[in-house]
Amino acid sequence: MKTAHGVVPTPFFMPIATKASVKTLDGNDIKNLGAKIILSNTYHLLLRPGEEIIRAAGGLHKFMNWNGAILTDSGGFQIFSLAKQRKITEDGAIFRSHIDGRKFILTPEKALRFQKVLGSDIIMALDVCTPYPCDEDEAERAVETTTDWARRTKKTAAKIITDRQMVFGIVQGSVYKDLRLRSAKDLVDLDFDGYAIGGLAVGEPRKTMFEILNYLVPELPAKVPHYLMGVGQPEEIVEAVRRGVDMFDCVLPTRNARHGLLYVWNKKTVGFHPGHSDFYETLHITNEKFKKDFSPLDKNCSCPTCKNYTRAYLRHLFSVNEPLSARLATIHNVHFYLELMEKIRKAISQGKF
Amino acid sequence: MKTAHGVVPTPFFMPIATKASVKTLDGNDIKNLGAKIILSNTYHLLLRPGEEIIRAAGGLHKFMNWNGAILTDSGGFQIFSLAKQRKITEDGAIFRSHIDGRKFILTPEKALRFQKVLGSDIIMALDVCTPYPCDEDEAERAVETTTDWARRTKKTAAKIITDRQMVFGIVQGSVYKDLRLRSAKDLVDLDFDGYAIGGLAVGEPRKTMFEILNYLVPELPAKVPHYLMGVGQPEEIVEAVRRGVDMFDCVLPTRNARHGLLYVWNKKTVGFHPGHSDFYETLHITNEKFKKDFSPLDKNCSCPTCKNYTRAYLRHLFSVNEPLSARLATIHNVHFYLELMEKIRKAISQGKF
Numbered sequence: 001m002k003t004a005h006g007v008v009p010t011p012f013f014m015p016i017a018t019k020a021s022v023k024t025l026d027g028n029d030i031k032n033l034g035a036k037i038i039l040s041n042t043y044h045l046l047l048r049p050g051e052e053i054i055r056a057a058g059g060l061h062k063f064m065n066w067n068g069a070i071l072t073d074s075g076g077f078q079i080f081s082l083a084k085q086r087k088i089t090e091d092g093a094i095f096r097s098h099i100d101g102r103k104f105i106l107t108p109e110k111a112l113r114f115q116k117v118l119g120s121d122i123i124m125a126l127d128v129c130t131p132y133p134c135d136e137d138e139a140e141r142a143v144e145t146t147t148d149w150a151r152r153t154k155k156t157a158a159k160i161i162t163d164r165q166m167v168f169g170i171v172q173g174s175v176y177k178d179l180r181l182r183s184a185k186d187l188v189d190l191d192f193d194g195y196a197i198g199g200l201a202v203g204e205p206r207k208t209m210f211e212i213l214n215y216l217v218p219e220l221p222a223k224v225p226h227y228l229m230g231v232g233q234p235e236e237i238v239e240a241v242r243r244g245v246d247m248f249d250c251v252l253p254t255r256n257a258r259h260g261l262l263y264v265w266n267k268k269t270v271g272f273h274p275g276h277s278d279f280y281e282t283l284h285i286t287n288e289k290f291k292k293d294f295s296p297l298d299k300n301c302s303c304p305t306c307k308n309y310t311r312a313y314l315r316h317l318f319s320v321n322e323p324l325s326a327r328l329a330t331i332h333n334v335h336f337y338l339e340l341m342e343k344i345r346k347a348i349s350q351g352k353f
Numbered sequence: 354m355k356t357a358h359g360v361v362p363t364p365f366f367m368p369i370a371t372k373a374s375v376k377t378l379d380g381n382d383i384k385n386l387g388a389k390i391i392l393s394n395t396y397h398l399l400l401r402p403g404e405e406i407i408r409a410a411g412g413l414h415k416f417m418n419w420n421g422a423i424l425t426d427s428g429g430f431q432i433f434s435l436a437k438q439r440k441i442t443e444d445g446a447i448f449r450s451h452i453d454g455r456k457f458i459l460t461p462e463k464a465l466r467f468q469k470v471l472g473s474d475i476i477m478a479l480d481v482c483t484p485y486p487c488d489e490d491e492a493e494r495a496v497e498t499t500t501d502w503a504r505r506t507k508k509t510a511a512k513i514i515t516d517r518q519m520v521f522g523i524v525q526g527s528v529y530k531d532l533r534l535r536s537a538k539d540l541v542d543l544d545f546d547g548y549a550i551g552g553l554a555v556g557e558p559r560k561t562m563f564e565i566l567n568y569l570v571p572e573l574p575a576k577v578p579h580y581l582m583g584v585g586q587p588e589e590i591v592e593a594v595r596r597g598v599d600m601f602d603c604v605l606p607t608r609n610a611r612h613g614l615l616y617v618w619n620k621k622t623v624g625f626h627p628g629h630s631d632f633y634e635t636l637h638i639t640n641e642k643f644k645k646d647f648s649p650l651d652k653n654c655s656c657p658t659c660k661n662y663t664r665a666y667l668r669h670l671f672s673v674n675e676p677l678s679a680r681l682a683t684i685h686n687v688h689f690y691l692e693l694m695e696k697i698r699k700a701i702s703q704g705k706f
Binding site: 316327 | 372373374376377378379380381397401402405406409410416417418644645647657661662663665666669670672673675676677679680681
């Protein structure tokens with residue numbers, strides 16, 4: 001995928017820099033880990049530091065000193081999951097900040113304009129994200145509003161967005177096949193630069209998610225990227241790639257790292273087998289059994305944490321609440337996810353996936 | 354100063370790695386900042402991870418992957434400032450852990466043996482550290498016990514410590530000249546590899562501290578290092594160097610960093626003038642006035658934070674509680690302290706101090 005900040009080989013995973021920082025890492029750390037693209041959040045950046053400061057900084061890349069690609073979500077998911085007193089009107093979303101209760105109005109046009117100011121390489125159209133479970137009427141209204149907002153997004157984008165920025169639409173429709181297909185058709189007719197699948201990984205059974213991907217992804221144009229928002233565990237990513245998904249983001253590697261849950265390769269298994277998650281294991285590094293384990297987290301891992309530190313040292317750092325614990329664990333988990341994507345790309349290119 | 358882990362030019366400052374990590378930094382970060390020696394704490398390491406794990410790791414250098422020099426304090430100060438239900442007997446200190454109430458007994462011999470296990474380049478003899486204010490009787494008892502423990506330390510060191518590790522004595526005596534001079538003489542007679550001045554920077558007026566240094570440092574052998582424990586602000590370090598002190602440690606650069614207080618050079622002033630602190634300034638980076646300040650913390654600073662990030666970005670990170678804030682600030686403040694020592698060494702070598 002070509003962006004204004006470099007080519008990103010697909011399929012790929014985007015580490016999450018919610019508030020303009022991948023937690024505990026700086027721009028050089030992310031670059032050294034080999035990430036080509038990160039995700040940041042419109043909702044959070046709109047609240048703090050706000051549009052005025054980002055504009056004065058010359059955009060998000062300059063503000064956070066990151067020269068790779070950036071995708072920003074539209075705020076739709078956070079309005080649904082974080083904001084207080086939210087109200088969806090025809091015009092847009094009215095909500096109060098989860099931090100200080102300040103009132104915000106986000107319209108499709110405003111979300112687009114703010115992401116233009118951010119300088120995002122990939123702008124997401126504002127959508128209405130439904131929770132799970134969600135009745136069919138509510139899901140239908142969400143699809144209709146999402147389509148309407150997508151149309152307004154494209155209309156404004158035609159005036160203010162240059163070729164340097166891509167704009168993606170987000171398919172909604174909850175777990176209802178007719179609605180999902182209708183949402184996909186509506187958006188495809190509007191001709192976006194890429195298509196995201198939203199409203200999944202919000203509590204529905206994993207099987208349901210894969211069934212939706214089975215019928216939905218084939219309806220999206222093959223020549224543009226397909227993005228499954230907020231997914232997921234390594235085995236979910238593998239299964240979604242198998243179904244034609246190209247792009248992923250998830251808090252799991254970074255959030256789990258901060259809680260001492262670390263991903264390591266299972267050396268006994270080779271390659272990716274449909275439905276199997278046995279290619280990796282997780283370590284709860286705070287476990288007593290690691291107290292005198294002076295081996296790296298993963299002896300075949302080439303990340304700076306595994307090259308320099310032992311399980312016993314990591315366990316110690318977690319047990320005494322040293323802030324370095326979260327950093328060393330984050331470096332390892334982000335490296336694991338990036339290596340997973342590299343393995344998947346290699347397997348695909350070798351015809352072995 | 355020659356150590357088993359490299360030569361350290363004097364005077365120098367030791368960043369503090371209380372629990373086997375300079376908070377937010379790893380061994381490579383410290384090395385890249387140019388530190389040649391760090392300080393770690395016997396008391397904290399004895400509690401967690403404990404002797405058994407450090408021994409199994411092959412010492413503290415290997416455990417934390419730091420190949421520079423390490424000085425470990427003896428635990429005397431933490432027993433006085435942190436531990437619960439402490440009791441000083443002739444034999445040693447009995448106290449309860451401030452974490453879980455576990456009972457510990459630390460004798461001069463045990464403190465020495467544990468620091469041998471740690472593999473410290475500089476071992477501190479266990480001392481009795483007095484608070485401020487402290488009446489003369491209590492200060493005298495502390496000096497007598499400290500001398501007795503120093504004698505036992507030397508006696509055991511003669512049997513178990515090799516030339517690879519140095520052992521320092523700690524002068525006590527509170528603010529009483531006779532006691533300070535007596536403590537110094539007692540320790541000098543025991544022929545330590547270096548001498549520390551303890552029990553200062555515990556609340557006494559700054560003027561009192563300098564008066565003590567004025568009469569005390571000349572009583573210490575000129576050919577071995579003089580170490581002022583727990584000091585201090587940049588101007589205090591300058592004034593102590595002027596009085597013949599070679600070694601410093603302090604939590605200020607790292608602790609202040611985590612609270613957004615940053616040290617920057619005052620470019621209007623040149624060099625160090627007796628009693629003047631105008632060679633530097635402090636920034637409270639959380640201040641509103643920095644929100645659109647896209648200059649580095651210090652435009653003449655060569656640290657990674659100043660080379661890559663702006664005041665506005667740092668302020669944002671602090672205001673949204675991103676963990677990267679503490680790290681970028683720590684990198685800058687530790688760099689400032691190390692650069693201060695470099696400037697002092699240069700001024701001394703040029704005869705301009």
